[in-house]
Each structure stands twice: as C-alpha cells, then as structure tokens.
Amino acid sequence: MNQISTRDRTTADAGDARKPESSAPPPAQSIPAKPARRKRSVLRPILMLGGIAVVIVGCGYVWLTGGRYISTDDAYVQAAETNATTDVSGLVSEVLVHEGQHVTAGQVLFHLGEHHFQIMLDGAKAKLAQTAETLNASKEDYQRMLKDVDTAQAQVQQDQADFGRYASLIHSGGVTRAEYDDAHFKLMADQSRLESLQEQAKTQLAKLGGDITTPVDQLPDYLSAQADVAEAQRQLDHTIVRAPFNGIVTNVENLQRGQYLTASAAAFGIVSTDDVFVTAQFKETQLTNVRTGQDVTIAVDAYPGAKWTGKVESISPASGSQFSLLPAENSSGNWVKVVQRIPMRVQITGGPKDLVLRAGMSVEVSVDTHHERHLSDLW
Numbered sequence: 197m198n199q200i201s202t203r204d205r206t207t208a209d210a211g212d213a214r215k216p217e218s219s220a221p222p223p224a225q226s227i228p229a230k231p232a233r234r235k236r237s238v239l240r241p242i243l244m245l246g247g248i249a250v251v252i253v254g255c256g257y258v259w260l261t262g263g264r265y266i267s268t269d270d271a272y273v274q275a276a277e278t279n280a281t282t283d284v285s286g287l288v289s290e291v292l293v294h295e296g297q298h299v300t301a302g303q304v305l306f307h308l309g310e311h312h313f314q315i316m317l318d319g320a321k322a323k324l325a326q327t328a329e330t331l332n333a334s335k336e337d338y339q340r341m342l343k344d345v346d347t348a349q350a351q352v353q354q355d356q357a358d359f360g361r362y363a364s365l366i367h368s369g370g371v372t373r374a375e376y377d378d379a380h381f382k383l384m385a386d387q388s389r390l391e392s393l394q395e396q397a398k399t400q401l402a403k404l405g406g407d408i409t410t411p412v413d414q415l416p417d418y419l420s421a422q423a424d425v426a427e428a429q430r431q432l433d434h435t436i437v438r439a440p441f442n443g444i445v446t447n448v449e450n451l452q453r454g455q456y457l458t459a460s461a462a463a464f465g466i467v468s469t470d471d472v473f474v475t476a477q478f479k480e481t482q483l484t485n486v487r488t489g490q491d492v493t494i495a496v497d498a499y500p501g502a503k504w505t506g507k508v509e510s511i512s513p514a515s516g517s518q519f520s521l522l523p524a525e526n527s528s529g530n531w532v533k534v535v536q537r538i539p540m541r542v543q544i545t546g547g548p549k550d551l552v553l554r555a556g557m558s559v560e561v562s563v564d565t566h567h568e569r570h571l572s573d574l575w
Contacts, residue, residue, distance in 0.1 A: 266486065267562040270537070271476035273496070275469075275555040278440060279462035280305050284431045286312065288455045295448045298469065299439040306451060306463065308435035317428040320421070327421040331412045334403055341397040348390040355383035443468040472553050474506065474542040476561045477516065479535050485567040486511065492542050496551075497558045504547030508563060512539040 286308035293305050359379040365371045401408065405415050412418055439445075443466045451463040474494060478486070486508060494504035515536040542561060544553070 264565055264567055265562050266478065266482045266565060267560060268476055268478050268482070269558070269560045270478075271474055271542075271559045271561045273553050273555055273557040273559060274473050274475045275443075275467050275553075276441065276471035277443075277465060277467045277555065280437055280439070280445070280464050280466055281460055281462055282308065282434045282437050282457070283459050284308065284313070284434045285459045286435060286457065288451060288453055288457055291448065291451055291453060293445050293448055295446065296444060297448075298444050299442070299466070301439055301441050303439045305437045305439055305445070307437075308457065310432060310435050313428070313432040313435055317425070317432050320425040320428040324418070324421040324425050327417050328412050331404070331415055331418060334400060335408060335412075338397060338400045338404060338408060341393060341400055345390065345393045345397055348386060348393050352383065352386045352390050355379070355386050359383045437463070439466060441466070441468050442470050467555055472544055472555075473509065474544065474559055474561060476540045476542060477537040478540055480515070480538050481535060483511065483538055483540075485565040486540070486563055487565075490566070491564045493562045493564075494542065494544065494547070495560045495562075496553065497560075499548070499551050502548050502551055504544055504553075506542045506544045506546075506561075509541045509543040511541075514538075 288306060289309045290307040291305075292307075293299060293303075299305065359382075362371050362376045362379045366373065366376045403417075404410060413422075445464055445466050447464045449464075451457070457463060474492075488508050488510060490508045492506040492508060494506055496502060496504065515538055517536060547553075
C-alpha cells in the first residue's frame with residue numbers, strides 16, 4: 197500500500213520541475229560603461245592619425261637633414277710603391293737592407309759588381325783622349341794640305357807659263373815637238389794633282405766641322421766619344437741602387453748576394469711611408485654633390501675607435517669598369533643597367549701618429565658634402 201508506482205513518481209518529478217524555485221536570488225543586471233567605451237572610440241583614430249603624422253614628420257626630418265654625408269666601406273688604404281731595380285745587368289755584390297727596414301730617399305739598397313763597368317768607363321775615356329788627339333792632328337794635316345795646295349798651284353802656274361812659251365816657239369822651230377808635248381803633259385798632271393789636293397783639303401775641313409777654328413771639344417767626333425764616356429759613367433753609377441723615396445722594403449729575400457740581376461728585373465719592393473692615401477669606390481649616384489677639397493672622415497677596420505681626417509683629392513674621370521680587361525658591352529641585346537662605381541682618391545691630412553696605416557687596409561670613409569636638402573627638391 198505504501199509503494200508508489202513508477203508512473204506517479206514520474207508525474208510528481210515533472211510537476212516539481214515546472215515549479216520555479218522561489219528561494220534562488222534573481223540575477224544581477226549589468227550596467228554598460230557607456231562613457232569609457234565612447235572615450236576609447238575617440239582616442240583610437242586620434243592615436244592612429246597621430247602615429248602616422250609622427251612617422252611622416254620623422255621621415256621628412258630625416259630626409260631634410262640627410263644627404264649631407266655620403267659614406268662607403270668599399271675603400272682601402274693605398275700607398276706609392278715600386279720595385280727596386282736598375283737598368284744595367286750584373287752580379288749582386290752586396291745587399292745593405294733587410295726585410296721590413298725603413299729606408300730614406302737616396303739610401304743605398306744594394307750594389308752590383310763594378311769591375312766590368314769600370315773597365316768600360318776607362319776604355320771610353322781613353323777613346324775620348326785619342327779622339328781629341330786625332331782631331332788636333334787633323335787640324336795640323338789640314339794646314340799642311342793648304343800649303344801643299346799653294347805649292348801645287350804655283351807649280352801649275354809655272355807649267356802654264358812654260359807651256360805657253362813652248363807653244364809660241366814650236367812653229368818657229370825653237371823647240372821640238374817632244375818638248376812641247378812634255379810641257380803639255382806636265383801641265384795636265386800638275387793640274388790634276390792640284391785638284392786632288394784641293395779635294396783632300398775640303399774633306400779634311402768637313403771632318404773638322406767646316407771651320408778650322410772650331411774648338412776640338414765642339415766637334416762631332418769628340419762629342420760622340422764624350423757621350424760614350426757619359427754612358428759608361430751612367431752604367432757604373434747605376435750599379436749602386438738607391439731608394440727613390442722614404443718607405444719600407446719588402447720581399448728582400450728575393451735578392452741574394454752573387455745573384456745575376458738582369459736589367460729592369462725587380463729585386464724587391466718598396467712601399468712609401470709618405471705618399472699614403474685612400475681610394476674609395478663610391479656609387480655614381482652618391483657623387484652628385486661631391487667636390488674636391490671637401491672634408492673626409494676615415495675609420496680603419498684594424499683600429500676600432502680611431503679616426504683619420506682627409507680631403508677629397510680627386511675623382512676619377514671614368515668608372516672602374518672602363519679600365520677592366522673586358523669592359524661591359526652595352527650595345528648587346530642583354531644589357532642590364534648597373535650602378536657604376538667611380539674611384540675617388542682621398543688625401544690623408546691627420547690622424548693618430550702611433551698607428552701605422554698599411555697599404556691594403558680596409559677603411560670606411562664619410563664625405564661631408566655640406567649639401568642641405570629643401571622641399572623644392574621634390575619638384
């Protein structure tokens with residue numbers, strides 16, 4: 197009797213579910229924050245527009261203040277350099293420098309054997325003295341020839357007188373035909389001898405420069421022999437090789453005592469310590485406002501924090517590609533425009549004295565063009 201059927205229990209549970217729970221508190225109603233939301237909606241466009249304006253102003257400021265300095269890291273220290281050499285050939289007798297030694301202009305670097313060149317000089321001097329004696333003797337011979345010409349001319353005059361007298365007597369029988377012919381042949385022989393002596397005198401005078409009073413040391417033969425002496429002396433002097441400028445020698449081990457050095461062959465190198473400069477490869481579009489004499493700041497990779505000063509010394513009249521072995525062929529159909537590099541030479545005017553700049557060092561250069569941009573440049 198007390199058991200409740202399943203159907204009755206289900207009906208009771210359904211009725212309970214439809215009955216609202218009066219004990220549960222009503223949900224709280226959320227009040228929207230209308231003033232804060234309105235404030236954020238107003239600030240968002242202001243901040244967005246303000247940020248854009250700041251970027252525009254900043255970019256404009258950078259553009260207006262920029263362009264004064266141009267810089268590149270495609271730059272290197274350069275120095276005048278040459279090879280110690282000579283224009284004569286010979287055996288190296290002495291090397292007076294060592295690797296890395298600092299030398300001054302005119303300092304002796306090495307010697308070639310002088311014995312052979314001294315013999316050549318002595319021979320040239322002897323030839324010069326002999327030439328002077330020969331020319332003096334030629335002058336005396338010319339004077340003698342003139343006397344012989346005078347004697348021969350007198351003899352011809354005598355022969356002409358005898359021949360004329362015989363010619364007048366032959367018809368009267370005063371002289372024989374044989375005497376007449378002998379006088380005629382003698383006149384002709386003496387005339388021929390006179391002409392020969394005159395030709396010899398002219399030739400001798402030509403050797404003497406056409407004027408017997410010309411000093412011996414001004415005659416062509418003497419000057420030629422004197423030039424031989426000068427050449428022999430020059431070759432002897434060039435057996436002593438000196439430094440052409442202040443610098444540091446390198447690769448000295450390439451030259452050894454007893455080595456045969458041919459003319460114009462490189463013995464070892466010399467790098468100048470005075471003529472040091474920077475070569476920078478700027479883009480052609482960077483050189484619009486660059487002029488010679490403008491200030492340059494130089495930073496050397498090997499010495500962080502150190503700065504050198506310089507001046508724009510020159511700008512190359514041609515791009516680097518113009519001096520290449522295979523220059524670009526711009527007339528071909530596959531031409532592509534490429535920004536060219538123009539070499540610039542920078543003279544170093546100041547910097548740390550205790551830091552050595554070596555040829556080939558990488559540097560960064562910055563040129564002060566003193567150029568200021570204006571808004572009118574945009575149009």
